[in-house]
Amino acid sequence: MRATGIVVEYNPFHNGHLYHVAQAKKIAQADVCVAVMSGSFLQRGEPAVVDKWTRTKMALHAGVDIVIELPYAYSTAQARQFASGSISLLHAIGCESVVFGSENGDIAPFSHTHHLISSHRTEYEAKIHEAMQLGLSYPKALQHAYQHVLTYATEATVDLAQPNNILGYHYVEAAHELTIRPLTIPRIAAHYHDENMAHDTIASATAIRKALFDTKNLRDIEAFVPAPTYEALTDWQTHSDFIQWQTFWPLLQHTILQKTPQQLTQYVDVSEGIEFAFIKAAKTSTSFAEFMQKVKSKRYTWTRLQRMITHIFTGYTKELNATFTAPRYIRLLGITKNGQAFISQQKKSIPLPLISRVASSDDAMLQFDLQAANLYDVGANMTRSAPRLNVDYRTPPLRL
Amino acid sequence: MRATGIVVEYNPFHNGHLYHVAQAKKIAQADVCVAVMSGSFLQRGEPAVVDKWTRTKMALHAGVDIVIELPYAYSTAQARQFASGSISLLHAIGCESVVFGSENGDIAPFSHTHHLISSHRTEYEAKIHEAMQLGLSYPKALQHAYQHVLTYATEATVDLAQPNNILGYHYVEAAHELTIRPLTIPRIAAHYHDENMAHDTIASATAIRKALFDTKNLRDIEAFVPAPTYEALTDWQTHSDFIQWQTFWPLLQHTILQKTPQQLTQYVDVSEGIEFAFIKAAKTSTSFAEFMQKVKSKRYTWTRLQRMITHIFTGYTKELNATFTAPRYIRLLGITKNGQAFISQQKKSIPLPLISRVASSDDAMLQFDLQAANLYDVGANMTRSAPRLNVDYRTPPLRL
Known part of the structure; x- marks a missing residue:
């Protein structure tokens, strides 16, 4: 059996993802699709709009054969680390290829970009460093360095000003290092003439989340998600609110105001004085949106600030992060019969422990995934009449 | 003008307190009553059932002339430190005496007890140490040591098995050190024949809180509190729930689960393995009561566990606590005209800064009082449609 891999968040799953899964299997000529999914x-x-188990169920019903968890250490990291963690897990489980979406569906410009940057690595990194010293944000610094090495380009390259292209580039980079074949398919939005997928059944995850939070009426998004996703969202809504930072706001405000500036700098990415801004803003904001508006500056992208906040919320310290160098396990969240057949075939050649029962492992990276999941549920429980506890510890992989 | 001091929590104020204030002025022959109140x-x-400002208002309307705040460092400490912080502030502001309630209203047994223990201090402390090594709780160890020195007693002493007597004993101890005169009045419960205070107008603060939390109907407690207290509670109820640990439960659960066992031991009193019990219980409890039931053991009193939890909730570390040796300021929460006249008279002889505007001080002990107040409000805000922010920083002393 031949497997291909995809890197996903499914926040939530929608018809564009359905197309992605089908196309991935097709162009990779694969029997099995493995998704590595953020928790x-x-x-x-x-935080994800619904928990990892609900999103796993959506994936299994939509053609994904195996869902494995991207550990917190990678799922909340910047593009390069996020990509390298994802690709290394797909490689470890035995995927021959990885398929990602891109604007025009052509892998060549990604490969050329990768070649261009690797052959000018020293100059490229010196330029990034130089730009960041001047106070540019990391993505801006990357662009600056990239503009510089682009002067050496002889073939078509990709525009690294687009966040999705940055991720794609890092997938290709990681895939080259691990000898797994990178493939790309065009994003569905470009395919409005596709017969089986009319344009009015496609909406972005961002648009879908907006509807979930604004109108809270699931009918508004029914056309844009597969039926099993619709059912899973309906089920979630009967016991919990859909989750966004605002849901967790009192917890976040408390955790920031409970610490000294110095204590805040123990968390990953928090430094350079932003800790003072966090405390000042937490003292005077009544909502997450107001808080973000107060801490936002040119120096930091919205995403970078949110990652710092995630690490403060979950308690992810620099000390712990420094102990992690590569994923050390493959945690199974869900599997189909087809996926199970693939695992049986691969079992002996998978170099990492395949974890179904988390109680069987005391790996610190996995323990942190459980901690993050428990804290996610403490927040979600504020919206529930029947709180859920220790769910991640108790839930076995979903089987379909 | 002559001032007497009282040590109070007013959680909430009730008719017994009203009697206490009047009697204190009477037996101390004082023109002014100063209350040092936990924040x-x-x-x-x-956490207090209503905030410090609401409780200050109750006090000023009931005969207290000056309300000063007992800093967090003392208000959440065990009896000896609580008493020494309180008495030293009353002494600093110029009180000639301190009046506390006791079962029989006789100061002699307290003085004898103090004399007995101080003249056998070494033996007494050795016995406490011995008993704690054997695994007894601190109050049990005190009793054990006290039983031992009681064999030397020649006059009537007090029963230190009663928590109120322990506090009274420590007031007397601190008063002796600071040359402020300790006085005691009988508790009101013993005075059901008192003409002006019929028995059916007296209920304990515990009973009143129970009514506030259970029926939430203020009519049930109207008979037991002065009218201004009733109004203040009514006003509080229009915008907030009455506060108890359960109100803060999601914040407490989050703050415990966000930390490693080792990180939990940075907080005052947390050690000896209780940190593991806290995390285990937080993972599996849906309420504060369930959590406490799971962490309760013979080794720790309920109060000691709750103090640890308070320090975890507010972020009060051993490191910070070690920097505090004595109160360094007098924070004014409220004052009457009569109180103001006393302050004008005393001003030059008060050895500590008298703080009305907290913005004028960067004392770390005061900063922590503000932090504790902000975290209290983050919790209370979860029950409010209009959140209150940075209240403690912005509120000037109440004047009547």
Whole structure:
């Protein structure tokens, strides 16, 4: 059996993702699709709209055969680390390729970009360093350095000003290092003439979340998600609110105001005086939006600030982060019969422990995933009449 | 003008307190009554049922002339430190005496007890140490040591098995050190024949809180509190719930689960493995009561556990606590015209800064009082449609 991998968040799953899964299997000529999925907190530094188990169920019903968890240490990291953690897990489980979405669906410009940057690595990194010293944000510094090495380009490259292209570039970079084949498919929004997927069934996850939070009426998004996703969201809504930072606001405000500026700098990414801004803003804000408005500055992107906030919320320290160098386990969140057949075939060649029962492991990276999930549930429980406790510890992989 | 001092929590103010204030002035032959009052968190390791400003208003309307705040560092400490902080502030502001309530209203047994213990101090402390090594709780160890020195007693002493007597004993101890005269009056419960205070107008603060939390109907307690207290409670209820640990439960659960066992031991009193019990219980409890039931053991009194929890909630570290040796300021919460006249007379002889505007001070002990108050309000805000922010920083002393 041949497997291909995809890197996902499914926040929430929608018809565009359905297309992505089908296309990935098709262009990779794969029998099995493995998704490595962020758990409780996502790459933009946000809690997921519904928990990892609900999103796993959506994925299994939509053609994904195996869902494994991208550990917190990677799911909340910047693009390079996020990509390298994801690709290394897909490689470890035995995927021959990884398929990601891009604007035009052509892998060549990504490969050329990768080649261009690797062959000018020293200059490129010196330029990033130089730009950041001048106070530019990390993405701006990357662009600056990239503009510089672009002068050496001889073939078409990708525009690294687009966040999705930055992720794609890092997938390709990590794939090259691990000898897993990078493939890309065009994003569905470009395919409005696609016969099986009429344009009015596609909406972005951002638009869908907006509807979930604003009108809270699931009928508004029914057309844009597969039926099992719709059911899973309906079920979630009967016992919990959909989750966003505002849901967790009192917890966040408390955790910031309970600490000295110096204590705040123990958390990953928090430094350079932003800790004072966090405390000052937490003292005077009545909502997450107001808080963010007060801490936002040119120096930091919204995403970078949200990641710092995620680490403060979950208690993810620099000390702990420094002990992690690579994923040390593959945590199974869900699997189909087809996926199970693939695992049976691969079992002996998977170099990392495949974890179904978390009680069987005391890996510190996995323990932190459980901690993040518990804190996510403490927040979600504020909206629930029947609180859920220790869910992540008790839940076995979903099987379909 | 002559001033007497009282040590209070007013959680909430009731008719017994009204009697206490009047009697204190009478037996001390004082023109002015100064109350040193715990702020947001109290000696039993609990948040106050309403905030310090509401309780200050109750006091000023009931005969107290000056309300000063007992800093967090003392208000949440065990009896000896609580008493020494309180008495030293009353002494600093110029009180000639301190009046406390006791069962029989006789100061002699307290003085004899103090004399007995001070003249056998070494033996007494050795016995406490011995008993704690054997695993007894601190109050039990005190009793054990006291039983031992009691064999030397030649006059009537007090029963130190009663928590109120322990506090009284420490007031007397601190008063002796500071040459302020200790006085005691009988508790009102013993005075049911008192003409002006019929028995059916007296209920304990515990009973009143129970009514506030259970029926939430203020009519049930109207008979037991002065009219201004009733109004203040009514006003509080229009915008907030009455506060108890359960109100703060999600914040407490989050702050415990966000930390490693080792990180929990940075907070005052947390050690000896209780940190593991806290985390385990927080993972599996849906309420504060359930949590406490799970962490309760013979080794720790309820009060001691609640104090640890208070320090975890507010972020009060051993490191910060070690920097505090004595109160360094007198924070004014409220004052009457009569109180103001006393202050004008005393001003030059008060050895500590008298603080009305907290913005004028950066004393770390005061900053922590503000932090505790802000965290109290983050919790209270969860029950409010209009959140209150930075109240303690912005509020000037109440004047009547």
